[in-house]
Amino acid sequence: MILQLDHIRKSYPLPGGGTVQILDVPNLNVDVGEQVVLLGQSGGGKTTLLHIIAGITTPDSGSVLLDGIEMTKLSEQGRDRVRAAKLGYVFQTFNLLPGFTALENVRLGMTFGSGKHDISRAIRLLERVGLGDRLHYKPSQLSVGQQQRISVARALANRPRLLLADEPTANVDAANQQKIIELIRQTCQEEQIALIMVTHDLKLAQQFPRVERLEQLNRVLQSVAS
Amino acid sequence: MNLLLIAWRNMQQRGLSSWLTIFSMALGVTLVVIVLAISGVVTESFQRNSSVGYNIIVGAKGSPLQLTLNTVFYLSRPVENVPYAYFLEFQPGKGREAAWKSIGGRMANPERPGKYSRYMAGGFAVPVCLGDYFGPFRVVGTTPDFFNNLRYGEAGDMEYRFADGRNFQEHTPENGYFEAVIGSRAASEMKVRVGDKVSPTHGNPEGEGHGDKFTIVGVLAPTGTPNDRALFINMEGFYLMDKHSLPPGEVEKTEKESGLTYVDSTGTAASLGLPAKLPIHQREVTAILVKPGGESGILAANMQQNINESLQAQAASPIREIATMLTMFVQPIQFALLVLTILVCLVSAIAILVSIYNSMSERRRDIAVMRALGARRDVVLAIILAESVLIALSGGLIGWVMGHGIAAIASPWVEDQTGIQVSFFTINIWEWTLIPGIVLLAIGAGLIPAFSAYRTDVSRNLSA
Numbered sequence: 001m002i003l004q005l006d007h008i009r010k011s012y013p014l015p016g017g018g019t020v021q022i023l024d025v026p027n028l029n030v031d032v033g034e035q036v037v038l039l040g041q042s043g044g045g046k047t048t049l050l051h052i053i054a055g056i057t058t059p060d061s062g063s064v065l066l067d068g069i070e071m072t073k074l075s076e077q078g079r080d081r082v083r084a085a086k087l088g089y090v091f092q093t094f095n096l097l098p099g100f101t102a103l104e105n106v107r108l109g110m111t112f113g114s115g116k117h118d119i120s121r122a123i124r125l126l127e128r129v130g131l132g133d134r135l136h137y138k139p140s141q142l143s144v145g146q147q148q149r150i151s152v153a154r155a156l157a158n159r160p161r162l163l164l165a166d167e168p169t170a171n172v173d174a175a176n177q178q179k180i181i182e183l184i185r186q187t188c189q190e191e192q193i194a195l196i197m198v199t200h201d202l203k204l205a206q207q208f209p210r211v212e213r214l215e216q217l218n219r220v221l222q223s224v225a226s
Numbered sequence: 227m228n229l230l231l232i233a234w235r236n237m238q239q240r241g242l243s244s245w246l247t248i249f250s251m252a253l254g255v256t257l258v259v260i261v262l263a264i265s266g267v268v269t270e271s272f273q274r275n276s277s278v279g280y281n282i283i284v285g286a287k288g289s290p291l292q293l294t295l296n297t298v299f300y301l302s303r304p305v306e307n308v309p310y311a312y313f314l315e316f317q318p319g320k321g322r323e324a325a326w327k328s329i330g331g332r333m334a335n336p337e338r339p340g341k342y343s344r345y346m347a348g349g350f351a352v353p354v355c356l357g358d359y360f361g362p363f364r365v366v367g368t369t370p371d372f373f374n375n376l377r378y379g380e381a382g383d384m385e386y387r388f389a390d391g392r393n394f395q396e397h398t399p400e401n402g403y404f405e406a407v408i409g410s411r412a413a414s415e416m417k418v419r420v421g422d423k424v425s426p427t428h429g430n431p432e433g434e435g436h437g438d439k440f441t442i443v444g445v446l447a448p449t450g451t452p453n454d455r456a457l458f459i460n461m462e463g464f465y466l467m468d469k470h471s472l473p474p475g476e477v478e479k480t481e482k483e484s485g486l487t488y489v490d491s492t493g494t495a496a497s498l499g500l501p502a503k504l505p506i507h508q509r510e511v512t513a514i515l516v517k518p519g520g521e522s523g524i525l526a527a528n529m530q531q532n533i534n535e536s537l538q539a540q541a542a543s544p545i546r547e548i549a550t551m552l553t554m555f556v557q558p559i560q561f562a563l564l565v566l567t568i569l570v571c572l573v574s575a576i577a578i579l580v581s582i583y584n585s586m587s588e589r590r591r592d593i594a595v596m597r598a599l600g601a602r603r604d605v606v607l608a609i610i611l612a613e614s615v616l617i618a619l620s621g622g623l624i625g626w627v628m629g630h631g632i633a634a635i636a637s638p639w640v641e642d643q644t645g646i647q648v649s650f651f652t653i654n655i656w657e658w659t660l661i662p663g664i665v666l667l668a669i670g671a672g673l674i675p676a677f678s679a680y681r682t683d684v685s686r687n688l689s690a
Binding site for chain 2: 081085158
């Protein structure tokens with residue numbers, strides 16, 4: 001098992017006092033190499049859940065076991081190290097650093113981990129995503145679809161065990177959406193990387209073997225619906 | 227990718243802002259380098275001039291600093307004069323009596339040895355008479371011993387040499403007593419050379435001309451001392467000029483007040499086959515440059531004490547007075563200038579702080595992305611500090627090159643004015659503190675924006 005979530009709860013404070021509960025997830029397990037889609041509408045806590053899995057934020061209670069490591073028991077620095085070593089993250093808005101070239105953005109993905117900084121892997125990844133001839137282009141010189149492909153390459157740079165993709169096609173035009181999804185699926189399959197992809201698009205979700213509906217996963221949404 | 231490359235890319239992304247702050251730091255460092263260079267030249271110039279080849283300047287009672295300024299640097303006005311007979315007190319052996327017989331005139335107790343002759347075996351005393359001008363340059367009436375005995379240079383061991391011609395002599399058949407030697411700067415600015423005849427003016431540069439003409443027989447090679455900027459005339463000719471002798475009434479008054487019996491000389495210059503000289507009792511000197519005999523400085527110190535305890539004159543140590551001048555006047559100014567330039571660098575460092583801090587709001591997402599990729603808080607802090615240090619060091623390097631470039635461009639003028647050579651690679655020892663200083667400034671300037679980056683909320687800024 002690459003990921004085990006157990007009774008994850010998360011609340012946020014309200015400006016006027018009090019708190020609002022965002023997440024109440026009793027259980028979510030993901031196997032090594034498994035591809036899972038979390039399907040749900042905006043505001044359902046999808047991004048918060050991904051941030052908790054990535055160790056960017058901590059749950060109020062519950063357990064996050066990532067590749068055998070209990071993330072909730074680690075310090076912030078410890079979580080940063082695990083994220084650098086074991087996780088890849090594809091953002092909804094690409095989040096490429098504008099001052100860096102395509103190659104440098106991919107290399108950033110392997111900069112902060114303790115593993116080998118392999119420039120040739122970065123080049124191969126960019127070739128894999130079809131941008132081998134755009135290594136030294138800055139994001140402003142590339143199309144939206146090309147930028148998202150660089151984002152995917154960056155997420156894979158550090159040979160993660162688990163790839164988190166937060167609405168990876170939300171800001172991509174229809175023509176490129178399918179290409180991005182195919183790229184993510186195939187690359188994860190080839191490299192035996194587990195995948196958790198968050199989306200609101202049912203058509204995209206149905207391409208994956210396992211789809212978890214957030215309304216069924218998150219008891220907060222169930223109590224809101226009722 | 228290492229942190230320095232990330233910092234460098236961040237700088238490039240804010241190109242104009244980065245270059246403006248680099249330029250402001252460069253200006254600050256340029257000023258520091260120039261001030262240090264000037265400080266070095268001034269200090270070396272003073273050190274060169276403090277080794278004058280003699281230990282003591284003897285002159286009328288008054289300020290030792292003024293006596294030194296006037297005698298060594300030809301600045302300020304001369305203190306009162308002392309009688310020529312007082313200069314003869316420094317002649318070794320029977321020199322006092324010999325001078326009385328060869329010059330002529332009246333003197334008290336001519337046969338006795340000079341009061342300070344016991345200190346002078348192996349030493350020398352050179353008289354100087356000041357007060358006249360040649361254009362803006364001082365005229366120094368003295369003897370050929372000025373260039374034969376005195377030395378200059380930091381170690382006080384360099385002999386005076388002539389770029390053209392020779393030293394003047396006390397008397398020659400062609401020029402009589404009216405020979406002169408001129409310093410290199412004075413010759414160049416007044417456009418005179420060997421063979422030219424020059425006429426000093428009395429009292430100030432626009433004063434009444436004497437009418438007597440001196441023939442320039444030598445042009446000094448550059449020495450880097452104030453002697454480059456003076457005209458040296460034979461003292462015998464100096465005394466024969468109008469208004470350079472004591473009036474008879476004043477001489478009688480002096481003799482009466484002394485209570486001593488003055489005796490007329492049994493010889494004169496004529497008895498040696500020379501033209502008449504001004505008699506001893508009508509002569510005065512402005513200062514006497516004295517180097518006692520012996521290697522030890524004890525004789526000089528004893529003599530100096532004896533002279534200062536007397537009522538007639540004072541003895542100043544040029545080394546001490548020059549060192550005092552350096553410490554009391556020059557060094558505080560140098561220090562103030564240096565503080566000012568360091569303040570400029572401080573202002574530049576604040577510019578770096580403001581520039582990077584103002585960019586932080588635009589960069590929150592970038593920082594959040596790096597954190598999401600696994601960068602720890604201390605890593606993003608280090609990246610911002612690295613950026614600050616890179617900006618400061620870039621400015622420092624450019625400023626160093628600019629400062630030394632300016633010094634190199636000005637070096638011909640500096641060498642001309644002071645004799646000191648300055649090149650692009652002339653480095654003041656304090657410049658070694660520039661790099662550590664700049665790095666410290668940069669770290670200080672970068673801390674506030676770095677801590678802002680450190681505290682970035684990753685989750686909120688990723689979603690923004």
